[in-house]
Amino acid sequence: MNEFIKLLNINQSELAKYILNYLDRIKAKEYYNIKYIDKGGILVTPKGNRKYPLICAHLDTINDHKSKELPKLNIKGDYISLASDSPCNCLGGDDRCGVYIALSLIKDRTPYGFGFFYDEEIGGVGSGIASPLINNLDGVTAFIGLDRRGCDELALYGYNNSELIALFESNGYFKARGSFTDASNLSSLSDKGLACVNLSVGYYNEHTLKETINITAMNRTLAVLKSMVDELSSKPFLIENSMIYGGLYQSELYYYGDDIYNYGDDDIYNYDDDDTEELEQWYIEGYNKAMEQGYEISKAELSKENLKGAEPWYIAYINGFKDALYDMKHSIEF
Missing domain, CATH: 3.40.630.10 (Zn peptidases)
Structure with missing residues (x-):
């Protein structure tokens, strides 16, 4: 460090x-x-x-x-x-x-x-x-x-x-x-x-x-x-x-505008009709969001989540979020 x-x-x-x-x-x-x-x-x-x-x-x-x-x-x-x-x-x-x-x-x-x-x-x-x-x-x-x-x-x-x-x-x-x-x-x-x-x-x-x-x-x-x-x-x-x-889109996963990351706006996504690909992209969204926030903030945010009855896209998003937390916790020695 x-x-x-x-x-x-x-x-x-x-x-x-x-x-x-x-x-x-x-x-x-x-x-x-x-x-x-x-x-x-x-x-x-x-x-x-x-x-x-x-x-x-x-x-x-x-x-x-x-x-x-x-x-x-x-x-x-x-x-x-x-x-x-x-x-x-x-x-x-x-x-x-x-x-x-x-x-x-x-x-x-x-x-x-x-x-x-x-x-x-x-x-x-x-x-x-x-x-x-x-x-x-x-x-x-x-x-x-x-x-x-x-x-x-x-x-x-x-x-x-x-x-x-x-x-x-x-x-x-x-x-x-x-x-x-x-x-x-x-x-x-x-x-x-x-x-x-x-x-x-x-x-x-x-x-x-x-x-x-x-x-x-x-x-x-x-x-x-x-x-x-x-x-x-x-x-x-x-x-x-x-x-x-x-x-190419500004990004194939998410849109950047004026150095501010935008999440959750249906108009900014360009998903394929295939459900599997869409869920994969939501998984990537979750992974990147956690990485952007860092381990401590993301860990605290995840503790408040309840997936009971959640939509498949949100479950995929949280799975990506969780995997990013795991990767940060078990990161390469620095």
């Missing part, structure tokens, strides 16, 4: 120095090539002739460009939020959660490439500067962003590969439409036509004072990426024209 808290309590320039010192401390140079790119960021690639996805995270938060203040934290188990007197604009899980996952993968010597980029929040400045250098790398198979809210979203940007998407769907992620991130910026600038996706990393209500971080959700993505080395390193995943980006 302490290493992650450090990431929330430093600004962008301090974080870049921290990462370089951290890589030195864990002797990462024995396994990786490390390059600092002025105004671009830090590029870390595995040594040896191999293929690898480039894992993308960004160094800045909204606080670097607005309040210039650092957050004061409330920590309850695996759930982090802003203190009521915090002077900043947000908690900073976007994207310190992604940075933590990337550093953890490096510490475990996972044979991926990693890009830690400056100034994503003001237009992907760092990834744009780094793109020519990245285009000269022969081993990159795809761009994997660690810069998405929630616990199970797979954000797409139109630079899609159906096989890459299917790999993450088989690990429990669900397609959603993204707007912009470093991974999509690199795909748009790639001279090799490499696809991208962006994964949930455990923050919610980003860019607001209501931002929260769920450590269980963050560790979920960390565990999934550790398990996917062979698949993600097997070959280049090239952009296809068969995916219809505009046809």
Whole structure:
């Protein structure tokens, strides 16, 4: 926990120095090539002739460009939020959660490439500067962003590969439409036509004072990426024209509007007529709601529930809610 808290309590320039010192401390140079790119960021690639996805995270938060203040934290188990007197604009899980996952993968010597980029929040400045250098790398198979809210979203940007998407769907992620991130910026600038996706990393209500971080959700993505080395390193995943980006809902599970999560409005759901699929989606709703609230709040809320005579959709919702509580209680050691 302490290493992650450090990431929330430093600004962008301090974080870049921290990462370089951290890589030195864990002797990462024995396994990786490390390059600092002025105004671009830090590029870390595995040594040896191999293929690898480039894992993308960004160094800045909204606080670097607005309040210039650092957050004061409330920590309850695996759930982090802003203190009521915090002077900043947000908690900073976007994207310190992604940075933590990337550093953890490096510490475990996972044979991926990693890009830690400056100034994503003001237009992907760092990834744009780094793109020519990245285009000269022969081993990159795809761009994997660690810069998405929630616990199970797979954000797409139109630079899609159906096989890459299917790999993450088989690990429990669900397609959603993204707007912009470093991974999509690199795909748009790639001279090799490499696809991208962006994964949930455990923050919610980003860019607001209501931002929260769920450590269980963050560790979920960390565990999934550790398990996917062979698949993600097997070959280049090239952009296809068969995916219809505009046809995606804002999310296939639930709708986000103005950084506020909306639940319970019949107009926002787009369910298939098949009852089984509908119940599955209600289960996912319950799971994600509990994850968003964190263990303590969700546990207290569940204790008040009575399912006697409840509709099937609500039973499915509560089952998902319960499973999220179990996962949080038995989360990966942090």
